Amino acid sequence: MLLPSTRESLPHPSDTHVRGRRDNETVRITVGDLEPGRVGLFDPDAGTLLAEGRLAEFPSLVALFEHMRPRWVWSDTRRWAPLLLTAGVRIERCSDLRLSAAILEWSTDADTSRTEHPPRPSWLAPGPAELALDATHAAASIPGAAAAPATASSADRVALFELDELDDVADGGPREGRIGEASGAASDALGRATPHQVADEHDRQLAIVARSARPPRLRLLLAAESAGALIGAELTAAGVPWDSATHDRVLTDALGPRPRPGAKPARMEELAAHVRIELAAPTLNLDSQVELLRALRAAGIRVDSTARWELREHDHPAITPLLAYKRLARLLSANGWGWLETWVIGGRFRPDYVPGGTATGRWATSGGGALQLPKQVRTAVVADPGWQLVVADAAQLEPRVLAAMAGDLRMAEAARGRDIYQGIVDAGVVATRGEAKIALLGAMYGATTGESGRLLPRLARAFPAAMALVDRAAATGERGARVTTLLGRSSPLPPASWRATQARATEPDATAQDERRARSSARDWGRFTRNFVVQGTAAEWALCWMAGVRARLARLGELEDQSDASPPATAAGPVFARRPHLVYYLHDEIIVHTPAELADEVAVAVRESAADAGRLLFGEFPVDFPLDLSVVQSYGDTGD
DNA sequence: CAGTGTGGCGCG
DNA sequence: AAAGCGCGCCACACTG
Known part of the structure; x- marks a missing residue:
């Protein structure tokens, strides 16, 4: 086993006196703030404060203990890991409690009804522990997963911060917004956590995992998520090796020499002049969608937008230079000289x-x-x-993940040792590789019309298990319920506005438009949950x-x-x-x-x-x- | 004038 | 004419 979490490490021989620990147990050390500017390392299992020091001493304190190959437990890798990396200290593994809490917060695998003592409130998780919203969701996406007959007690639903700023949490309603996103108040709380509080939170999370329907999967997910957090910090520290001279050459070849500030590159000016002539619009500003659309229509080009895909369909001498202009404009604004100066420092993009x-x-x-x-x-x-x-x-990756999640042997067989799209052709499902790709993407994204929609029935006949999995995920989403990835990450609930739309359609005086709108937004959410299980597991x-x-x-x-x-x-x-x-x-x-x-x-x-x-x-x-x-x-x- | 919304487009 | 998911960023347009 290579994943840090799943490899049980032996403590360093000289550490056995530190505490009487069985050899196969992983040592954990929590990290936190003792008081402003002072850091503590705590061994929660021995109940000992292992070390404390100034923030500047943090890397060397960590280095003292890393040879024991502990799991470093901390609130937020984005806060702690950069300090280590700039000081030249590398660690093997960590637990990121912020990211773990974000996963566990919605983990419907966790069954709180089976325990006398519900999990302690967390100072970390930004929302109530809604642990049992949809008992059937797990079975919808995890093969063989038992539905947990769980109901959250009101004790689980207490606001986890005793902070007035978090009123929206206290009402117990579903939290919307980005996963892992911390409010300002939450960030402050994270920054101030003591190593003892960190240990308490870790214990709380371990307890939730242990009570879950699938502890090994959740354990793997949390370990992988934490390893990812560490890798993210390391990627930034290492940086992408970037050759600015090559980049400059790409820009100069495409755009001409770098213009003075405020001026347009020569190649863009040439193309713009060309377009103005062809559209007979001498003062046209090509950067203004409003002006451009008006000019295009005035020139008899019947478009409803200035999007590339739509322009491409028209045959007019202005189109080619216009598309070339747009391509250069994009390069300049997104990855031009300004980007280079801002983002590439010392030969690295960080x-x-x-x-x-x-x-x-x-x-x-x-x-x-x-x-x-x-x-x-x-x-x-x-x-x-x-x-x-x-x-x-x-x-x-995603089609293969789908085949495996669904336990679809025929689909896995079509993928094995070759291009999966070609495998689908070879299996006689569709005629061309292009069709196979469109059909498969359509299945995962929820296409209903066009070529993709037309090919779906053939795919469903060939790979019924795979298709059933994504269809079930979509149906769950259309009901407004959560779906879950293989390892146990749950989808967010639809926003309150979505529920309102659904509710309106069931009222006695609902109009046809209300029903249409509800149906459409239900389908939208179903496409999201359909894709969620595949994209999330990938x-x-x-x-x-x-x-x-x-x-x-x-x-x-x-x-x-x-x-x-x-x-x-x-x-x-x-x-x-x-x-x-x-x-x-x-x-x-x-x-x-x-x-x-x-x-x-x-x-x-x-x-x-x-x-x-x-x-x-x-x-x-x-x-x-x-x-x-x-x-x-x-x-x-x-x-x- | 700053803040927000939108179109457009880059990536998977 | 975007059928079909997930993002971030830029510029322009609009709002207050």
Whole structure:
């Protein structure tokens, strides 16, 4: 087992005197603030304060204990991990209580009715522990999951903060908004937690997990989520190796030389002039949708928007230069010289990752647009001298996840050892690879019309189990209930406005329009929950994959530390300068920056981790997760 | 004038 | 004409 959480580690021999602990127990150490500016490390199982010191001493205190390979338990990885990384201290594993609470808060797997003592209120979780809203949801998305006959007692529903600012929580209504998002008050509370409070919260969470219907799955999810949080902090610390000169060349080739502030690049001006002539609109500002739409219609081009997909359908001499202009405008505003100056410092792009930042468990980023790096500028991602990039993405991850979740053997068979879309063609389900792709995406996204909708029945006939899973998830969402991923992340409830719309349609004086609107919004939410179970479980696979890669890279790095075959990647910071390390993550794709002589071993580690992730989630179910993997100097050289 | 909403487009 | 999910960011347009 490679995932930090699931590997039981032996305490260092010299630690056995620290406390009488069985060898197979994982040591945990909680981290918190004792008073402003002072940090404490606490052993909750021995009840001992292990160490305390000034905030500046925190990394060296952690370093003192890391050889015991403890699980570091803290409120928020985004607060604590950067302090360690800038000081050159790497840890093996942690528990992020903020992210865990966000998952457990809605974990309908947790059954509070079976215990005399409901979980203690949390100073951490921003909402009431609504633990039993929909007993059937688990069965809807987890094969073989038993529905927990749980009802939340009112004691579970107390507001967890005794803070007036959180009135909206105290009413006990469903919380809306982003997963893992903390209010200002919550952030303050997080910052002030003592190591003892952190320990209490951890105990509370462990108790919820233990009472849940599927403790091993939730345990894996929380471990993976926490590993992800650590990786997110490490990705920022290491940064994406970025060659600004290459980026500048891309910009100059496309746009012309960098213009003075306020001016448009030469290529854009040329194209704009061209468009103005063709539209006979000499003063047209192409950046204004309003003006542009008016000018297009005045020129006899019947469009309802200025969107590219719509413009593309028209044959008019203004269209080609207009589309070229829009493409350049996008490049300039999203990833132009301004972006380069703001986001690339010292040869590294350091985006701010937000692990668990979306409803489905995918990550978000804030600033820099790291998850939207256009293919065009990926040539600027270049390994340091003597280093290489191992770029890998999981081929058709979501359909494979769906096949495995649903236990659909025929679909898994179509995927095994090949392109799943081709496999579907070979199985005689549809005629072409293109049709297979459209049909499968349509199944996961909830298409109803067009080519996709037309192909769905054939897919359903060939793969009834897979189709039934997503259809069930959609039906659950249409009822306004939650669905759950394989490991136990639950979807949010629809907003109050959604419920109001549904309620209105059932009133005696409801109009046809009320009913239509209710039906439409129910379908909308059903498409969300349909996709949630697949996208969310795929995100879980990716977290496990990445956690495995991280663990294996750490082992390679220990060896590499002894050698100096490659020059250090000093811009990667003190922890990673001589070790292969993750530098980029994009839903189903990773990049490892590695000393060149280790690239082949890294590639093996990445592949083995993918296989491990499949087994962690799906056991021996015969599904595979092949990777498209390349060892390159530049991200632009991967061939896709 | 700042704050908010929307269209458009990049990524998976 | 966006059929069909999840995001973030930019510029423009509108609101108060």
